[in-house]
Structures are given as structure tokens and as C-alpha cells.
Amino acid sequence: MGCDGGTIPKRHELVKGPRKVEKVDKNAELVARWYYCTLSQEKLCRPIVACELGRLYNKDAVIEFLLDKSSDKALVEAASHIRSIKSVTELNxxxxxxxxxxxESIKGDKYDDIQCGRFICPVVGLEMNGRHRFCFLRNCGCVFSERALKEIKTEVCHKCGVPFQEEDVIILNGNKEDVEILKKRMEERRLKSKLEKKSKKCKSAEAASQQDTTEGSPGPSKVKNGKDSASAALKEKRQIVFTKSSDNGSSSVPGKVNKGSSSTTKRSIADSEEKSEAYKSIFTTHSSAKRPKEECSNWVTHTAYYF
Structure with a gap:
């Protein structure tokens, strides 16, 4: 039943103490971050994209995540901040x-060098295996080591020549402090984009309202043209009156017309042959409208004074 042959058990064999905290293997953690997709846990294969927090993904996995509308999608914390395909940048x-x-096909009889990276920095030549800090630019997607950006300080990309700023540099697979800084930048960037969209909408609405008002009200050119046409018509009328008065031998002053000229110009409706008798009977100049003195009434006032 045990303890035969003079064996003496020790305390740690009989009494169970607290369990030791299991430590994560650093090499395995680095391999999982730099060689596998954060979302699908598959090997990274081109095209490879990175989010605004510096995590690596396969582009196919991100597209499937965005198209998936199931309830399990909300449980994925690694890609909860990815709202559209514009939230990620394809890496060069x-x-x-x-x-x-x-x-080469590894059969198990060959040493697999985990520290050997698939990609390198094009400036310094360091391998992207997690031992060195790497970053990428949001404008162009080119990937460099942090040492290259510190040693060769420029405001232009080393590979493609696109200008960039400090805010456009995103560290890949950074520590907690780096992730917090990147989160703040991401939130500020999204707030700016929202404000710009609102300002553009307000400007477009104001422009549309101004166009409606300008189309409804006549412009200054139209008002001027209307005034010019009215003044020209008045001038023509004055010229006609002046010529008629001059023909009848009256004075040449425009605006004054003699009685003789007025009699020639004016024509009574009763004398016109074009109008019918029914139309003429409407007016007081017609014979039917004239009454004898016997039928006419006396002139009466409210305050008549007779002496």
C-alpha cells in the first residue's frame, strides 16, 4: 500500500499547496502575434492588413467579419473597433x-527557426519576428522598423516618398501604453471626420437655399431691364403727343396739349361704326341714356339755404 522498504514521504507529497501561476511562453506569444491572424487565428498570408491599434489580420477574414451579421460577431473583441474596410490599411x-x-516541407527532422521572420525592414534589414519594434504609415501602408525612423529622420516615406506626420505612424503589436495612445488618436480622428461631415452638410444646405432664393427673386440685371423698358415707353408716348400737337399748330412744349388737338384725338364711342348698339347703350353718350327735363329730378342738398 505504499511506504514499503523504508521510504519516507515528504511534506510536499502529502500536503497540496497553492498552484503555481502558469507563465506564458514568450516565444509562443510572439509567434501567435506576428505569424497568425488576430481574428481567424490562421497563418498570415497576403493581402495582410492592420487596424488603427496595430493588430495584424488577413484581409479575407476582415471582409468575412464585416459581412457576417450573426450574434456571435459581437463577442469578438479583437475586431470590435473595425466598422468598415476603411478602418484597416493594407500593408506594403x-x-x-x-x-x-x-x-520546404518540414518532416520533423529539421530545426525550425522560429526567430526567422518572413518580412524584413527595407531600410535597416531587421527581421519582423517580434524581437524588434515595427510600425507602418497610415497614408501608404509601408512597414519599417522603429530604429529606421529614428536613425533617418525625414517627413517623407523611405520607400514610396509619400509625406507623413507623427500621428500617421502606428506601431505594430505594441504594449498596453502604445495601445492606449493609439486608441486616443483613433477616437480624435473619428470625431474630426464626423464634424467635417456635419459642416459639409450645413454648407450644402445653405448653398441650396441660396440658389432657391436667387431663382425666385429677379436679379439686378432683370430689374434694370424692366426700368429701362418702362422709361422707353414713356418717352415714346411723350413723342407721340408732341408730334400731334405740333401738327395741329399748337405749342411745342411737351406735356401741354391744346383743346383743339384733344378734340381731334378723342373719339366718342357713339360715333364709332365698329361697335354694336348694345355695347353703345352702356355709356351715357348713347341716345337712350339722355332724358328730357321733365323726367329729370330736382337738385336737392341736405343743408339747403333758401332766402
Whole structure:
């Protein structure tokens, strides 16, 4: 039943103490971050994209995540901040000529060098295996080591020549402090984009209202043209009156017309032959409207004074 042959058990064999905290293997953690997709846990293969927090994904996995509308989608914390395909940037990576992971089939009889990275920094030549800090630019997606950006300080990308600022530099797979800084930048960037969209909408609405008002009200050119046409018509009328008065031998002053000229110009409706008798009977000049003195009434006032 045990303890035969003079064996003496020790205390740690009989009494169970507290369990030791299991430590994560650093090499395994680095491999999981730099060689596998954060969302699908599959090997990284081109096209590779990175989010605004510096995590690596396969582009196909991100597209499937965005198209998926199931309830399990909300449980994925690694990609909860990705709202559209514009939230990620496709990376422009430089291949490592010394890497031959997919080229040769490993049967188990060969040493697999985990520290050998698939991609390298095109400026310094450091391998992207997690041992060195790497970053990428949001404008162009080119990937460099942090050492290259510190040693060669420029405001233009080393690879494609696109200008960038400090806010456009995003560290890949950074620590907690780096992730907090990147979160703040992401929130500020999204607030700016919302404000710009609102200002553009307000400006477009104001422009549309101004166009409606200008189309409804006549412009200054139209008002001027109307005034000019009215003044021209008045001038023509004055010229006609002046010519008629001059023909009848009256004075040449415009605006004054003699009685003789007025009699020639005016024509009574009773004398016109074009109008019918029914139409003429409406007016007081017609014979039917004239009454004899016997039928006419006396002139009466309210305050008549007779002496």
C-alpha cells in the first residue's frame, strides 16, 4: 500500500499547496502575434492588413467579419473597433530572402527557426519576428522598423516618398501604453471626420437655399431691364403727343396739349361704326341714356339755404 522498504514521504507529497501561476511562453506569444491572424487565428498570408491599434489580420477574414451579421460577431473583441474596410490599411511588406518556411516541407527532422521572420525592414534589414519594434504609415501602408525612423529622420516615406506626420505612424503589436495612445488618436480622428461631415452638410444646405432664393427673386440685371423698358415707353408716348400737337399748330412744349388737338384725338364711342348698339347703350353718350327735363329730378342738398 505504499511506504514499503523504508521510504519516507515528504511534506510536499502529502500536503497540496497553492498552484503555481502558469507563465506564458514568450516565444509562443510572439509567434501567435506576428505569424497568425488576430481574428481567424490562421497563418498570415497576403493581402495582410492592420487596424488603427496595430493588430495584424488577413484581409479575407476582415471582409468575412464585416459581412457576417450573426450574434456571435459581437463577442469578438479583437475586431470590435473595425466598422468598415476603411478602418484597416493594407500593408506594403518587404520579403525576407533568407526565409524558406513555405518553400520546404518540414518532416520533423529539421530545426525550425522560429526567430526567422518572413518580412524584413527595407531600410535597416531587421527581421519582423517580434524581437524588434515595427510600425507602418497610415497614408501608404509601408512597414519599417522603429530604429529606421529614428536613425533617418525625414517627413517623407523611405520607400514610396509619400509625406507623413507623427500621428500617421502606428506601431505594430505594441504594449498596453502604445495601445492606449493609439486608441486616443483613433477616437480624435473619428470625431474630426464626423464634424467635417456635419459642416459639409450645413454648407450644402445653405448653398441650396441660396440658389432657391436667387431663382425666385429677379436679379439686378432683370430689374434694370424692366426700368429701362418702362422709361422707353414713356418717352415714346411723350413723342407721340408732341408730334400731334405740333401738327395741329399748337405749342411745342411737351406735356401741354391744346383743346383743339384733344378734340381731334378723342373719339366718342357713339360715333364709332365698329361697335354694336348694345355695347353703345352702356355709356351715357348713347341716345337712350339722355332724358328730357321733365323726367329729370330736382337738385336737392341736405343743408339747403333758401332766402
Amino acid at each position: 511588406l518587404a520579403d525576407n530572402p533568407a526565409w524558406s518556411g513555405d518553400k
